[in-house]
Amino acid sequence: MRYMNPFVTEVDFASGELSAPGYVIQRKLSDMASMYADEAAARRTLADEGDRLIYEVQGVELPDEEGQIPHCTTRILPGRIGDEYHMTKGHYHARREQGEVYFGLSGRGCLVMQTETGETSVVQMVAGSAAYVPPFWAHRTVNVGDEDFVFFSVWEARAGHDYGTIERDGFRKLVLMRDGQPTVVDNPRIS
Ligand code: PAN
Ligand code: ZN
Secondary structure: OOOOOOOOOOEOOOOOOEOOOOEEEEEEHHHHHHHOOOHHHHHHHHHHHOOOEEEEEEEOOOOOOOOOOOEEEEEEOOOEEOOEEOEOOOEEEOOOOOOEEEEEEEOEEEEEEEOOOOOEEEEEEEOOOEEEEOOOOEEEEEEOOOOOEEEEEEEOHHHOEEOHHHHHHOOOEEEEEEOOEEEEEEOOOOO
16 A cells, blocks of 8 residues: 545536546447347447437556555436437446445436345435445446436445446336436346
8 A cells, every 4th residue: 555645526417527537438339239238229329329428537646555445436328229318338346345326416316226136226326325235235326317317426446346247137126207207117037
């Protein structure tokens, strides 16, 4: 563990932009078409409209060392693929015992969570919501509003990200538009 200097980052609540991002990640529809429940709709959208930005992450660069506290913003653009709202890929932490805090900055979203033993939870997030992802819970965020959904995340550096389990198995709960409203439904691909 090394000493390092304290620093401050200015965060734009509406856009999620950081004053000095250490990294920026953009996830487009082509990066995650197979994660949408209606993959055919995702492929059709790509063919008819071309690629689209689904979400962007801006974070501070920190050493990958125990005790460091990485933090970033995520901005999910509004929209749907078929009936399913724009969402993040979602992941378990590689070290399952590491939790995380999400803080809503603007817009409206859902935080979809599940454990490997079959429990599920979907909580609403708006500006000012501090949502806790306990250890062992996979997490995905979904923009259910008409404007950008932006939130701030804080976790422990050694948590690590396991995307593969969700890519293979998906989430048990989906957030779809039904009668114009965001509705949580069971994922038909998971019995
Ligand atoms: C968040 C997420 C961020 C993007 O910072 O990494 O919202 O979502 P995906 O990582 O699922 O693409 C977090 O949970 N960090 O651990
Ligand atoms: Zn996480």
